Amino acid sequence: MAGERIEDIGLAVEQYDDLNRQFFTGQHAPHMFLRHRLQGAMLVAHGGEHVQAALDAGLKVGDLESRGNMGGDDVTDEDRSLFVALEAIVLFHHATETLLRLLVALENDALCPWLEVARLKQAGAYPQRLRDLHKRLLTPGTQDNLAKIFYHRRDRNTPPADTSEEAWAAALEGLTILIGECCDRHDREASLYNSAKHGLSAVPGGAAMQLRPSDSGDAPFLASDGASITLLEAVMNDKAGRKQWQQTTHWIPADRRLALTHLVIDQIENMWTVARIRYTEQSGTYRLKPLHSDTITTLLSPPPDEDGPGYAFSVLSMGMPLLYVQDTPDIKRRVEAAANRARRRRR
Numbered sequence: 001m002a003g004e005r006i007e008d009i010g011l012a013v014e015q016y017d018d019l020n021r022q023f024f025t026g027q028h029a030p031h032m033f034l035r036h037r038l039q040g041a042m043l044v045a046h047g048g049e050h051v052q053a054a055l056d057a058g059l060k061v062g063d064l065e066s067r068g069n070m071g072g073d074d075v076t077d078e079d080r081s082l083f084v085a086l087e088a089i090v091l092f093h094h095a096t097e098t099l100l101r102l103l104v105a106l107e108n109d110a111l112c113p114w115l116e117v118a119r120l121k122q123a124g125a126y127p128q129r130l131r132d133l134h135k136r137l138l139t140p141g142t143q144d145n146l147a148k149i150f151y152h153r154r155d156r157n158t159p160p161a162d163t164s165e166e167a168w169a170a171a172l173e174g175l176t177i178l179i180g181e182c183c184d185r186h187d188r189e190a191s192l193y194n195s196a197k198h199g200l201s202a203v204p205g206g207a208a209m210q211l212r213p214s215d216s217g218d219a220p221f222l223a224s225d226g227a228s229i230t231l232l233e234a235v236m237n238d239k240a241g242r243k244q245w246q247q248t249t250h251w252i253p254a255d256r257r258l259a260l261t262h263l264v265i266d267q268i269e270n271m272w273t274v275a276r277i278r279y280t281e282q283s284g285t286y287r288l289k290p291l292h293s294d295t296i297t298t299l300l301s302p303p304p305d306e307d308g309p310g311y312a313f314s315v316l317s318m319g320m321p322l323l324y325v326q327d328t329p330d331i332k333r334r335v336e337a338a339a340n341r342a343r344r345r346r347r
Contacts, residue, residue, distance in 0.1 A: 021280050031265050031268045088258050093193040095264040099264050102272075104120065104133060143172065173293040174290070177297065192231065205228050228249050242339070245322045248318070263291060266289040
């Protein structure tokens with residue numbers, strides 16, 4: 001059979017019910033794991049006397065004991081803010097990948113979602129499925145799937161009995177906006193996430209920039225400041241006709257990013273709850289958390305602060321190319337040779 005994986009051939013389907021029970025009734029529910037991490041990030045961000053008192057009193061996990069700040073007595077509020085900026089990015093992308101992988105695994109009425117999740121670990125499987133999902137997100141078939149997977153409905157046209165058509169439409173729209181944002185940031189922020197998760201190739205700081213009309217005392221029309229993450233990445237330079245290195249600074253509003261992560265975790269819980277009912281035939285009451293379109297829209301595009309500086313735009317990232325020597329015949333030859341090698345690898 002075309003497309004059959006060698007490890008799937010002869011797999012006994014009779015064991016799927018037991019695998020489903022193990023997967024969905026265990027104590028490893030992903031939303032619980034992610035909520036603990038979110039709470040930890042919020043504790044560090046909050047700081048406060050009661051948190052410091054707990055640190056000073058001492059912490060113990062098994063044989064590991066700690067008293068005071070593990071980072072030393074000179075840890076400042078700025079240090080905590082920079083850590084939270086890094087952690088906000090890493091946690092958001094962990095939650096986003098959990099949401100998207102589970103959604104892709106559940107989409108086609110899989111007999112054993114645990115196996116589907118495992119298959120997505122194979123080279124190239126997940127990125128291709130994710131691109132396909134993003135392209136068809138607004139199609140009727142995908143909207144039907146979202147209604148089934150997240151809200152336990154037959155399709156997009158069957159709202160819950162106690163929900164108005166307007167509220168149902170807003171819940172589906174909010175969910176769609178969130179998934180689209182997750183897909184978009186998965187691609188757009190790949191370099192940022194890969195740098196932040198190791199804490200090695202990303203440099204946290206407090207960068208600031210402003211652009212204002214020349215010879216004008218008016219407020220800047222483009223500005224950003226606050227916690228930031230700077231990394232090196234290779235991007236396409238159209239003028240040079242090839243990829244070149246640049247230093248990219250991302251400004252991270254950690255509070256908004258953590259709030260967005262909270263919404264993602266809520267929808268993971270919805271998926272998990274519905275899947276547990278379906279695959280383990282559990283009965284009883286349950287409560288799902290619809291995401292209203294106004295909630296996600298306001299979070300992604302907050303209204304201007306009336307008491308703030310009144311910027312026309314707030315930039316979230318900015319790139320500054322690294323310096324290159326002027327092209328010589330030898331450099332041009334080496335660039336062409338590297339391009340040819342890359343083309344051969346893609347064949």
